[in-house]
Amino acid sequence: MAKRFIGGIDIGGTKVAVTVASEDGILCRLSEPTLKSGSEEALPSRILELLQMACSKAGVPVVDAVGVSSCGPFARTEGQLVLVTPNICGALSDANDLPNHWESIPLERVLRRHHASLVICNDAVAALHAERLFGAVQDEPNCVYVTWSTGVGFGLCVDGHLLGGKHGNAGHAGHMLMSESSDAVCGCGNRGDLEGMISGRNLARRLGRTPAEVFNAARAGEPAALELAAEAARWLGRALYNVAVTLDTRSIVIGGAVWEHHGDWLAPVVQQEISSRFAALTRDVHILHAGLGALVADIGALSLVLPEEWMAGWRQRRPWGRGQADR
Amino acid sequence: MAKRFIGGIDIGGTKVAVTVASEDGILCRLSEPTLKSGSEEALPSRILELLQMACSKAGVPVVDAVGVSSCGPFARTEGQLVLVTPNICGALSDANDLPNHWESIPLERVLRRHHASLVICNDAVAALHAERLFGAVQDEPNCVYVTWSTGVGFGLCVDGHLLGGKHGNAGHAGHMLMSESSDAVCGCGNRGDLEGMISGRNLARRLGRTPAEVFNAARAGEPAALELAAEAARWLGRALYNVAVTLDTRSIVIGGAVWEHHGDWLAPVVQQEISSRFAALTRDVHILHAGLGALVADIGALSLVLPEEWMAGWRQRRPWGRGQADR
Numbered sequence: 001m002a003k004r005f006i007g008g009i010d011i012g013g014t015k016v017a018v019t020v021a022s023e024d025g026i027l028c029r030l031s032e033p034t035l036k037s038g039s040e041e042a043l044p045s046r047i048l049e050l051l052q053m054a055c056s057k058a059g060v061p062v063v064d065a066v067g068v069s070s071c072g073p074f075a076r077t078e079g080q081l082v083l084v085t086p087n088i089c090g091a092l093s094d095a096n097d098l099p100n101h102w103e104s105i106p107l108e109r110v111l112r113r114h115h116a117s118l119v120i121c122n123d124a125v126a127a128l129h130a131e132r133l134f135g136a137v138q139d140e141p142n143c144v145y146v147t148w149s150t151g152v153g154f155g156l157c158v159d160g161h162l163l164g165g166k167h168g169n170a171g172h173a174g175h176m177l178m179s180e181s182s183d184a185v186c187g188c189g190n191r192g193d194l195e196g197m198i199s200g201r202n203l204a205r206r207l208g209r210t211p212a213e214v215f216n217a218a219r220a221g222e223p224a225a226l227e228l229a230a231e232a233a234r235w236l237g238r239a240l241y242n243v244a245v246t247l248d249t250r251s252i253v254i255g256g257a258v259w260e261h262h263g264d265w266l267a268p269v270v271q272q273e274i275s276s277r278f279a280a281l282t283r284d285v286h287i288l289h290a291g292l293g294a295l296v297a298d299i300g301a302l303s304l305v306l307p308e309e310w311m312a313g314w315r316q317r318r319p320w321g322r323g324q325a326d327r
Numbered sequence: 328m329a330k331r332f333i334g335g336i337d338i339g340g341t342k343v344a345v346t347v348a349s350e351d352g353i354l355c356r357l358s359e360p361t362l363k364s365g366s367e368e369a370l371p372s373r374i375l376e377l378l379q380m381a382c383s384k385a386g387v388p389v390v391d392a393v394g395v396s397s398c399g400p401f402a403r404t405e406g407q408l409v410l411v412t413p414n415i416c417g418a419l420s421d422a423n424d425l426p427n428h429w430e431s432i433p434l435e436r437v438l439r440r441h442h443a444s445l446v447i448c449n450d451a452v453a454a455l456h457a458e459r460l461f462g463a464v465q466d467e468p469n470c471v472y473v474t475w476s477t478g479v480g481f482g483l484c485v486d487g488h489l490l491g492g493k494h495g496n497a498g499h500a501g502h503m504l505m506s507e508s509s510d511a512v513c514g515c516g517n518r519g520d521l522e523g524m525i526s527g528r529n530l531a532r533r534l535g536r537t538p539a540e541v542f543n544a545a546r547a548g549e550p551a552a553l554e555l556a557a558e559a560a561r562w563l564g565r566a567l568y569n570v571a572v573t574l575d576t577r578s579i580v581i582g583g584a585v586w587e588h589h590g591d592w593l594a595p596v597v598q599q600e601i602s603s604r605f606a607a608l609t610r611d612v613h614i615l616h617a618g619l620g621a622l623v624a625d626i627g628a629l630s631l632v633l634p635e636e637w638m639a640g641w642r643q644r645r646p647w648g649r650g651q652a653d654r
Binding site for chain 2: 073086092141142154156158161165166167169170171179180181188189241242243245246247248249250277278280281284
């Protein structure tokens with residue numbers, strides 16, 4: 001049998017990355033800023049080119065299956081998945097500062113032209129899949145992944161089943177309404193939803209500094225920044241409590257840029273908001289740090305189409321160091 | 328082959344009901360107030376007696392399987408499901424006005440002594456199961472059931488999978504924190520959770536009248552009652568929006584005493600709170616009235632163990648009229 005290869009595609013609002021892998025591990029990774037101009041097919045067409053380049057670089061003739069981890073939301077047009085992502089599609093953005101007027105991106109239609117074996121999944125859901133296979137919640141049937149970064153996204157797993165929903169949008173709990181009095185406005189237009197209140201973008205706006213500056217100042221003990229960061233962590237904790245009582249999940253894995261750098265001192269604040277409520281439901285609910293770090297998106301995409309027979313070897317060898325020099 | 332019979336048990340904070348059914352339909356139903364005194368085994372032991380009485384009355388020698396629809400929360404002790412329900416177990420109630428000091432009720436242990444084929448499920452989850460089989464959301468893979476009554480409980484189904492969670496407590500979204508400034512205290516101790524704010528009990532407390540009086544006055548246009556009822560409906564709508572964006576569900580079935588009598592005029596208020604937000608996620612999210620009404624608990628319990636080969640006949644004949652005279 002010919003050697004098998006798989007491709008992974010990670011689509012974010014800022015950058016896209018493609019990876020090519022064999023049973024031996026990740027062979028090549030390429031990344032570039034997310035293309036936001038041209039026709040509605042421009043971005044998926046460009047991603048196909050990138051994937052082809054990665055194959056050439058790795059000496060891979062063709063990939064047998066492609067996994068896609070993408071920011072959402074998704075919708076369906078004629079049965080095929082399209083991206084309706086306000087931070088990529090100009091026609092969906094209130095700010096309307098994007099160099100296109102896309103109402104949707106026909107992601108599945110374009111990718112399927114070249115890749116019949118294709119799995120597309122919300123990025124936080126793919127991340128949870130990867131954390132369950134190789135990270136912090138291996139074999140845990142009831143668990144949650146949340147990324148705290150520019151935005152806030154969730155992946156949800158209940159009874160061993162990764163939740164998809166009617167259009168693959170399960171996990172958009174970042175748009176859960178948390179406060180009736182907050183003046184924080186989310187990119188989706190909501191007032192007082194979780195993402196609006198705690199995203200790096202919003203915290204930065206409130207102090208007129210970058211998100212990194214806000215959290216570093218908070219760690220250093222600067223009162224205004226510390227209060228803002230702690231308040232955000234309390235809101236995240238309340239949202240995680242909401243998710244845990246809604247789904248009866250046990251482990252909550254937290255990742256994303258904010259958590260990678262500041263999870264150490266924010267964790268007790270978040271955990272306290274969960275554990276101080278309804279003991280019968282929260283007794284064994286606990287938060288964990290993500291196990292795959294910045295690699296979670298690449299591994300998430302690949303894991304969607306990872307052949308079953310590679311699994312044991314990947315778990316043992318964790319072969320994703322190669323090709324990471326380009327990050 | 329001998330004729331098969333099944334039993335259904337519905338355990339609520341106020342009353343318990345048992346039903347016995349054959350392929351022909353429900354044969355007998357008995358109901359009585361929930362026993363709250365005696366040993367920790369008193370309630371399940373009494374339920375076994377009731378089921379035996381129902382069998383005798385129906386001329387049924389023995390039931391082959393028993394389905395239990397019960398109020399929660401549940402916990403597990405030595406692998407077996409126990410009830411840790413504050414409105415039945417005296418030791419868990421802050422008010423401590425219950426005539427017992429139970430910390431938990433060994434429901435599964437006692438019932439299994441006589442019934443090896445046993446399925447126990449949260450009542451709102453069982454209700455959703457019944458509504459999916461025989462009610463308002465037949466064959467809908469992404470749907471929610473919510474009961475608005477003395478309390479507020481949810482059943483959740485995503486990708487055709489009825490969510491259970493680590494202890495069968497998925498769907499306790501009534502304890503989702505909704506407001507940071509509400510002074511409504513829930514029975515669980517939360518301040519500002521959905522149930523605390525909109526349960527019949529809380530609304531009645533605020534106007535010093537029974538829940539039925541409050542909603543009837545609201546329907547008649549009495550300003551204070553109308554404002555209270557509409558505000559409650561808006562909070563329910565916000566919570567349903569939260570659940571829908573978290574799970575990407577489509578249909579929301581609403582039942583329970585409040586909705587049965589006032590859903591007609593409250594529905595537009597609830598729907599508006601959902602549809603006015605994040606169009607990409609809420610476009611086809613719609614609320615429906617429960618299809619099984621007050622029978623949902625009995626049918627929910629039976630449906631947990633309904634033999635596959637009875638299904639088509641039950642769907643066609645809807646044979647649950649008999650034995651209902653005792654309601």
